[in-house]
Structures are given as C-alpha cells and as structure tokens.
Amino acid sequence: MARPLGELQGETAEANDFARWLRKITNGVGVRQLESDFPYSKSLWTQFRNGSRLIPRELLDQVVSRYLREPAMRQRQLDEGHRLFEEALRSAARARTGENGSAPAARPRPGDAQAHALLRLDDARLRQIEAMRRLHASERRCDQLQDLVSELERRCTLLQHERDRARDEARAELQRQVQMSAEYRRQADLKLKRARRAREEAYELRLAAEAQVARAQLDVLQRSGAEAEDIAPLVAPADAAGHLSLLADVAPALHAIDDEMDENDQGMDALRAELRLPAVDRSPYDPRIVQGVVEEGEAPSPKVVRVLTEDNADSGDNPHSRGTGPRSGAGRRGRRAVALCLALATTLGMSLAWDPPPAGAARDPLRATGANRLTIGVAIDAPGLSELDDGGLHGFEVDMGVRLAQYLGFDSQKVSLTALDVNERAAAVRDGRVDVVIARVEVTKAMKKQVRLVGPYVRTYHGVLVEKGNKTISNFKDLAGRNVCTRAYSASQEGVLKDNAAVIVTRPDTRGCVAALRAHQVEAVIDDQVALYGYTEKFDDLEVPPAATDGQQAGFYAIALPKETSDESCRNVFRALQQYVRGPWKSDFQSRLGSVVMAFPTTWNAFTPSEGDMNERSSCSA
Template sequence: MHDDERPTHRLTARYRPVAGDTAEANELAEWLRARVAGHTVRQLADGFPCSRTQWSEFLRGRKLIPLSVLDSVVTKLVPRQDQQLHRGLGHELLRAATDADAIRRAESAPAASPGGSPHEYEMRLDNARQGQIEAQETVQSLTLLIYAFIRAMADLNQRCRTLEAERDQVRLQLHQQESATTANQHRAAQIRRRSAERQRRLAEAERRLTETERRHAEFEERLARARREQQQAEELRIEAFQQAEENRRAFKQLTGRDSPAGSSGEAPGQVPAPEPSEYDRFLEIADAELDSHNARMDTIREQIGLPALTAPTGPRTIVGQVVRTSSTDGADSADNTLIGQNPVPGPSADDADNASGAPAEAPAPVAGKTDRHGFGAEPPEGGPRRRRRGSGRGPVSALAGTACLALLAVGGWFLWIHEPASFPETEALVALRNAQNGKGTFRIGVKDNQPGLSTNEGTKEKPRWIGAEIEYARHIAEFMRIPPENIHFEPLGSNTRETLLRNGDVHMVVGTYGISDKRKKEVDFAGPYYQTKQKVMLRKGQGDDEAEFRDESGAMGSEIVRSVANLKDNPRIPLCTVEKSTSLDRLKKEGFTQVAALTDYEDCMEGLQEKDGSDGYRYDGVVTDEIILSGLKNNSPDGDKLMIIRDGLGEAEQYGIGLKKDNGALKEKICEAIRSIEADQVEKIYEEISEETSTQVIPDPTEC
C-alpha cells in the first residue's frame, strides 16, 4: 500500500495456516499474504470485490484468487516500481496453481473403465488440447486489448481534468467580473463584452467536456465487456485443460503409453492505443475483435462439449440516460459499502463462484481517496461488484464531471502502470507527468541564435525565446498539457543534440533536426513535421543571378550561379557549414574539398560577409537548410547583398523531433500532437521566415 493510502490504524491480521490442495496453491497463497501485508480479511473484503469468506479461502490456498482481483491487489498494494515484476510473478503462480488443480481434479475422479477406443480418446484429447491453446491465445489477446482500452481511457481522463480546470477557471473569472461590474458601473460596457467572450469559452469548454465524457462511457462499456470475455476465456482454458488431463489418463489406461504433448500456441502481437482522431475507428475495430473472440469461444465450447452461453437478459443501460435503481435495505449495508461510491446495482460478491462471467463494471470513486480501512477506492479490474445498499433516492442525475471522476478511478491507476512492456517508464516520461502536474520542468532542446527560428532575446536567467521552432515546440507542449511555466528551453548546437538526448539533459529536441539514417542509429525521431531544401547562400555579384566568389586561380570574380552544378566547376571554393550537420555529409559526397565545419552559423556568416584582412573573404558560401539561410539573410544588416541559389543540394531535408532511444510512450504522445496540428497552421508558423520563391511542404509523419 502506498504511503498516502495507509490508514491511521489497522487491526492485527491473523491468518490461519496455509492448507491448499496442491503445493502450487500454497505457494500462491504465501505470495498473496506477502502482498496484502498483514491486512485483515475485513479490510480486504471492503477494498476488493470479494467477501470475507472468500478472502479467507484465498489466503489459505483453499481457493484460487481470480485473475482480475490479483491484478487489482498488485495495483493497490505493491509499490509502483515493483508492480510489473509482481504482476508477472502472480500470473505465473496463478497459472501453475490452476493447472495443478485441474490435474488434481482429474486424478481424483473415479477411475471408471474407458468406454471408448484409444482412437476416440486420442481425438478427444486433441480437441481438448486445441481448445486449451485457443482459449489461452484468446486470454492473451483480450489482455492486450484491455491494456489498449486502459491507456486510451487514461488519456481521456487527462483531457477531462484539463477541461474541468479550464471550465472552473472561466467560471471564477465570470464570478469576479460580476463583482467588478457592480463596483465599476462606468466600465460596464467593456466588462459585458469580456463577459460575453468568457461565456462563449465556458460553453465551448462544457461542450468538449461532455463529448469527452461520452467517449469515456463508450470505452468503459467496451472495457467491461473485454474483461468479462477475458474471464470466460480463462474459465474455458481451465475446463479444456481438465478435459485434456482426463482423456490423457483414459488413453494411457487403454494403451499403456502417454500421448505426445500438444503445441503451446503463439502469443498475439501488441494492440496499440488509439490516437484521438481515431477513437471511433478504434471502437469499431475493438467491437469486431470482441465479437470474433466471443464467436471463437462458442466454437471452443462446442469443440470440447460444453453448452453455449445464453445471451444476458435484463435491461441494457444506454449511455447518457437516467437509470432508476431499486432500493435494497439490509442490516449489513455498512460492511458492503465502499466509501464514496455511487449506488450501483450488481450481484453479491458471494455469488462470484457460481457466476459464469463477470458482471458489467460500474463507476467507482476517485483513486487516491481512502475508506475507513485505508484502501484507495480503485474499481476492481473485472469480477463481481459489491452492492451498496441503502434507501432508494429516485433517478441518479448525471452531473458534469461525474464521468471524469469515474474515469480517474478506472484509468488513473494505470496511466503510468500499464504501459505495454515495450514502453517502459523512462526518465522523460516521468518528467512529462511531473510537468503536467506542475511539479517539475520538461526540458526541450532548441537551437540558439537561429534568427526567425529560435532565438533567446532575454538573458540566461530570464530568457525570452521567440521564433517559428519555439512556437511549434509550444504547440506540442500545449497538446501534451504541459503548463508554460513548466517548460524549459535548453539551448544546444547541431554537434551536441545526440549527446544531450542520450545523457537525459533534454527530453526532446525541436531544433531544425533533420531525419537521417545515420542519426536514427543514435536517437529516435517523431515526425517529420516540416520539409525544406539544402541550399547555398552566396554574396551577390554585379548582375542578376551572379555571385561573387573565387575562381580556380583564387582571384575574386563574379559569375552566374543558379544551381549547385555551377559551383561544382570549382570544387575548391571555400564553403562553411556546422559540425554534425547533414549539409557537411552532402558537401563531401558532392566532391567539395574546401568545407569548414564550425560550431555556429554566426561564425559562417561572419566569414562570408567580413574580409579576413586581405582582399578576400574566409568563405564564399554558407550551406544549410533553406529556411535557416532565410532567417540568417533576413537578420543580416547586409542581407540585400546576399543571395540564395534556386536549386537545392541533394534530397529534401525533413525535420523531426528528436528523442532518446526506447522512449516509445513519449514518442506516441508527440506523434499524436504532430498529427493534431493542421498543415495550414504549420505553414502559418513558418511562412514569415520562408523565402518568397520557396514552396512550403508539410510531409506526412512517416516516423510515427
């Protein structure tokens, strides 16, 4: 149990000795005792969806704890850094105990004489084993689908909280404005205009909040269904395993030999969480997958000789409608109440062993709140719900924000816990979470001194960053719900980007970072989000399209230059770029031999425009991305004396957002942000710095 969930007092837990039917059941019970850390069965019954009698049996090894309850125990009572380890260990112990129990039951069954031929028993054995494999694959596939639902709901939860904060802030401003109107009648007209704008913002926030709540309800409904089917698939796996064991024994009794072992099946691939723009499509795919799993389980039942499940009867809850619940009075209402939970109809926990599947889940209180026994009131992950009893109060009104509170309980526990195994919790992900909560800074690496793109016009102590790249980075941060005061822009150069990312000094880089195969060996990219060309900037000559540079003899001259091909006639022309840039690699590939690689474009500009004490200049051209050259040219006092040649150098340069390797979860969030920014919005950000003759291209984010 986490420190903020510990109760102020606790009864002393005294468990009866472990007495399971198998060694595996005893091992599972010992592991469970260590995880519940001495809580009494009363506390466990009030915090989880099982009765005291059931908990007593779980802790003795007399019954096996359901998979969903086991997951809930790990989530609530195990420190976050150890949850992945103990969840995996708990699953292994439960699986071993379940299989051992099936073998025990088969061996303890009356040894009746086989009533069929060896071939018949071999066929039945094959059917049972195949059913076991298919049920196991269904369990695994549904587990991954559940994780995808949980991750999507966690994102919706964060959106809910942001919208609620925005709504509450506007309401407060309106309240303060009403007071100001009374005190300042002469400013009443101006205040009314502001009030109208804030009313519009309030209405928009409430509309978006309602839409988000609707989406949450849809996902919650599918999540409950997925968990029910997961439980049914696990029960099928156990039944098929037991049948396989019985048929194996009968086959051995008839033939005196064991049958060969069957295949273990294949694990399904990962199910990615949906992007916000794909929620509807994801639900369509999820519904189809759930229907497919349901049909597959019907086939397995038929294959191993079990009757098909009957369709559930009773009223179906329609999202957004008021549901009347019948009152159920009872003397034990206090024992069956989770503190702060809304009245929810559902079966008794004591009926769990007789239920064929887990009932639908219902809203639960906010995670982090504690009941009188100290448990956070997180909703159970599947399995039966405990019924809260009390007097009937008529319709349950749907208040604004209720769905968000329920979602916080359902998804909040899993926001940073149930990332798929391929997406571990990284330093950058933790920094993002802390920044979102206003408890830390999210460090974004940006170029310093790139006019029009990224410039600090303030001081190091009080920076004031401006430019197109800065504006784009702020759009990304805003989408990820990072408050402006929790963003820190860290200046860097082209030669330090990879190092700073690897060392964790910055969490992402938005700094004209061209995507290349060479760089992708060191860092990861999200994007691309912008495309430009590599070009060359020269000093203007005397006529149109003429540039001033050295000829082959070293003398200064003026020639027409419209493309890089014109420069190739004199590959010894002194050019300048920066270290570790793609321009440097391309110039060498094109055969240019006099290329200086400096740390900053300012030094290149100085060498291009200022003579080195003799009659010439240090450099005759600066080579980099067109948009960078445009900014340098526009910022130069002598920019009218410079020219950018028309044709580009090599392939187009595509900018991506740089990330440290193995930051899959953060990359997904950034990719989602990139997709959310419309192309015309990106063009508007960069249009002021682009050359009049250039055509902006917004590429598809192929790295996402």
C-alpha cells in the first residue's frame, strides 16, 4: 500500500505542477511497485514525485501507458503531461540563466473549454479508480481477517484438546499457546470490525467518486456532445487475498494490517478532501447503516435505510423519529443529486418509467421485481443482535437481513429496515407495515397461529446477567428469594424463575430489565444468553456467569412472515436461510457476538441451527 506523499520540493512552480500531475497518474502506487515496474530506484521515484527532479521524457510516456488504459483518457493525459513537462523544462532553464518571473500564461486555444472539461473528467475518473482500489483492498483485508479468525478458532479448539490429553510437563506450554491464540483471535476480531468499517467507508467514497464522474460526463456532453466511447466507465482489477499459516506469523501480520489500515485511512481522508466530503470520526466502530427516512428530493442510499412506521413517524414522544420538513444543506444536495440523475438519464436516452402490475395482480413482497421493495422489521433493544443507537441499526440480525435480501434477489437500494418495539413485531408483519420480521421472534405454538415462521436461525439458552463482581449468584439456584427481572411475553423464562423460587419482576423488554439492574432495583436479569452477552459488551459493569445456565434450550429465533405468504415465497426464504447458515452465518456470529464465542470457546457452535431444526420448526421447507 502506498504511503502518503510528502511536500513538493520543486525549484519552480512549474516543476511542482508537473509533480502534481505525476502524483495524480501514479496515485495509489508505492515506490516499491514503481521500482518493480520501471528501471529506476525508489529514491529516484521519490524525487520524481516531489518535484526535485524531472523524469526522463520517455518515462513519461511509459507511465501514462501503463497506468491509464482507456485510449481517449490516456491521450489527453499524455498531452497534458507533455505540456507541463515542457513548461517545467523552460522554467528550469530560465532559473539556471538567472531570468526572473514565471513563464507567460499559455494563450487560450480553440477548444480549450472542451479540453479542460475532458481533463476534469479524467481527474474525476482517476479519483474513481483510486476509490475502487481502496474498496478492493478493504474487501481483500476483510476476507484475510475472516480467514485468520476462523483459523485461530480452529487452533484454539485443537490446542485445548491436546492440552487436556497432554502430560503435565507439556500442559503448561500448550496452555500458553491456547491463551496466546485466544488473545490473537480477540485482536483479530477487533481488527476485522475496523476493516469492515473501512470497507463501508471505501464503498461510500466510491459512490461519491462515481457521482463526480457523472457530473463531469454531463459537462462534457453539454459542451460538445462527446462520443460515448470517450466516457466509458473504468473497472479496476481486484487484488488476490493473502493467506497465513503459522501461529508465529500472526502478530507481525496483525501489526502489518494495522499499518495498512492506518495508511488506508489516511488515503481515504485525502480522497475525501478531494471529493469535498466532510471528515469522519473513526474512533467507534459501527457499520454505516443510514438512519432516518427517505425524503422526497433526496437521492436514495444504496445501503440499508431505516424507515419509520406511519403511525409513529411524526409522534412527538418518539425518541427515534425524525421530521420530514425541509433541511438546509442535505435537502438541497439531495435535490441537486436527483436533478443530476434525471439530466444524465435524459441525455443518455434512458427511461425512468416502470410498468405497473396488471390490474388485479396480487403483490408478493418477497418476490424481487423492479417495483417491489422489501421492508424488514428488526429489534431496537438487543446489542449484538440488533440495536438502534445514534449510529443507526446494527447487529447480527441486521447483517443477516441484508444478506437474506440479497439471496432473494433484492437490490440493496430496494431494502429498508424498520425498528420495532418488542410488543409490535407480530402486529407489524400481520398488518403489512413490514414484509418480514427478524427480531428475536421465538418459535412457539402461539406465534405460529399469528405468522408463518422460517428457521430457526439461532438456538438460544437461558442465562443470567448480574453486576460485575457479584459472586453470590453463580447458578440458577442462587436466584431463590431474589428480585429477578425478565421481559414480558417470555413464559419459558418465567417458568425457570418460578422453579427456582425467585421473585419475578417484569419489564416490557430486556433493555428495561438491564436498566433496572444497573439502577439496583433488581439483583439479576434472566434472558437468552446471546442477548445478555450483548449487554456485557455494551456495559463494562455487567457480566454473565458462564456456569449460570440451566443447560436447557430457552427456544429458537425464527424469521416471521405474513400468514398469507405463499408456499413458494416461504420456501424461497427457507432456501435463502439455508444458504446463509451454510455460508456467512459463522463469521457474522463471531463478529457480532464475539463475547458469546469467548465465553464458550469450544462449544459456541451449539448456538448454530441445524438442518433438522429448520425442517422441523419452519412453516415450510425446501
């Protein structure tokens, strides 16, 4: 990965102008790669790009030819490079002979406006290429870290097995390797979260760069009616993912990844400044799911957008609602973006119309068509699973919903997330406010009478949440006589508390129980372990004693569909869930619910649903 370039050091302003042009052409290419591509040393390339030395004339042609593949763009930049090169030579000659003053400004030539428009288009495309490089590098880094996390998980399991069977003299060393592997895995998890954030940011930069290219294309078209081949889009090749094998390689690899991500952040900051986008605060990790409503006049985001239900969008007592009145800046930018898209579509002869379905045709919201949108209801009170905060909606269930929509064929711009309170989830899918709910809906006979269920996507087990340092509660029997909170509508958990003679306190949701615990109104909270461990990541003063479990399954989380969903659509969702469980389920669970994995390093796979679970408990099957 290329490091940020230093200050320009040319003897003349023209030398610096040429160095800026050379930096633009070689943007994202490090001196090591340049030394490999051309017969000049790294130190010479540093001087070429800081302006203290001019490159040989023939090298100018070779650089343009290697890094610019589109013929028209290559020729324009070659002409521009030769012009700047000649000006730099003349200014250097004047400096050597003692002449003062800068070179006279070049006379405007016929067609200068068109030429400048094409050069601006080239600049926009170079930024597009750089944004695509950043995105490809971020995707490669995420894949590398996911593989590393999986490999370290496998190593931990094998080392623990060997440690338990080893002789005393070897056990201490194996235990040290287990602890080191577990720590590396924890660090790799944190870096994976950061890499995923960088990937989302790189995607955002790519979109902004593509918008600049579209604006520059419009300028060219409006000025002279350029040929279509002159403004063809560019595609950058993806890098191959690397691999790690030895445990001794892990620490250097993690350090190298940190350095790469630091450099990548600096590069994205520079590109963000060139694109005139606001700076971002990268201190907390959070995937960039846009929170709010899609307002008239705003360009839709290609990522998932949280929408509000009609009955609470404008409610003054809704803490998550946002007004739909005009907004300074954002609304104007949105209207300009829509106007630009319409102008580009009109200029290029594209149609934005769509044919409505035939009269009387039934709409199937789970079938991806050009007109259909998919609205997914998710929870707002389950850290790790699905939580709404100032950064938007995020968690394992949110990730799963986005992936399932993709498997069903929906474009990301056609998918919305709706945050639902616990008491409105079944009603929201029944009355059509959402098309599907992925929000800790438990598989029960009562629920099956209200909706169709597909799943489970997670097995759950009872657990207890206490204040950190509370040693008086280590198992369920210790709950006898104590005030213990459970969320309403959970008969199985109330049953556990009754069996253990606890004093039952209920709240509408788990979030309310956790608030009661932190306010010392109750001594413990009982809920599903996957939900409770999410709160230990959010609050440092809480913990889940691993031994505090009754060993019984609390239930299963499933996807809820409208009762009238057709068998075909139900089966499509079932197959999509199968694909997800067989594929990215494990990596998503490890990333979003890492505290569960750390608590049960050898048995966390027990939370994975089996094929038998899904066939037995779903309202339909493949």
